Amino acid sequence: MKNFLFLLIVFLLNQQDSFALFSQDREIKIYKNIRCLACQGQSLNDSNSDFANDLKKVIKEKLNNNETDQEIYTYLTARYGDWILFDPPVKKSTLLLWFFPVFILVIGIFILYKRTVFEKSKLS
């Protein structure tokens, strides 16, 4: 019984650690996707400017209030526009940007497939 309790405590402590690590990872992931608008091409994660530090505080508070990543991004883009995000959201205006590479890839695969079939039929 004692052993079991000991194992349970160790397990729970470990869970707490991994939860802390997970939330820290999430926080850094968000910081890396946000442009510091007062700096030259830096993300929030790389910057220590006043603006970046203020924004980090606001984001941290929102994370503590259990807001989702999407809710945080919506809050920021409503105030600073899509430019604040390094990953532009999928919208009507960015459809081409997101799907054009996939489209080209599909065409490439199709051409390769056609060529292979053609070469095979030529050999046989």
Added chain:
Amino acid sequence: MNSKIKFAGIFFLFISFFIVFYYALKSDTKNNTQIMVGTRLPNIQLSSLFNPIQKISLPSSEKENFYLINIWSSWCVPCRDEHPFLVKLKNEHQIKIFGINYKDKTSNALDFLTKLGNPFYYVGVDSDGSKSIEIGGYGVPETYVINADGIIIFKHVGPINSTTFEKIVATIK
């Protein structure tokens, strides 16, 4: 026939790339500070610089056609440069100016207003910069013109100069 298909394919790819690059070149890749113009000012609550117990909420509930919000700080040199314009706006155009004192020492802020004059109808404190972020601010100085419905109709990032002053006057007329 085969070469015709190949030519059409290459032509199609060329046109597609041309369209993508054309739009990429034309698209706005710069920070747009005017994104909140035309939207309602988010609700913020501010404690008074002169009496921390006294609090107000913005957008203002007072029946004003227009009012100004100015983010300032005593340590900000451009804020000193724009201060005479704020005084002029208050004295000559009788517009209410709500000041947001950004990350400042109370004694320094009070000293600043004593020396340069106080054009503000109300000065609220933003000790950690969160109030400024709530309304889409970048730092100091910054000025917003708000209409009676609480809509931001003008925003200026940076100090007010004579050109900005004229624009503000034209906006509140």
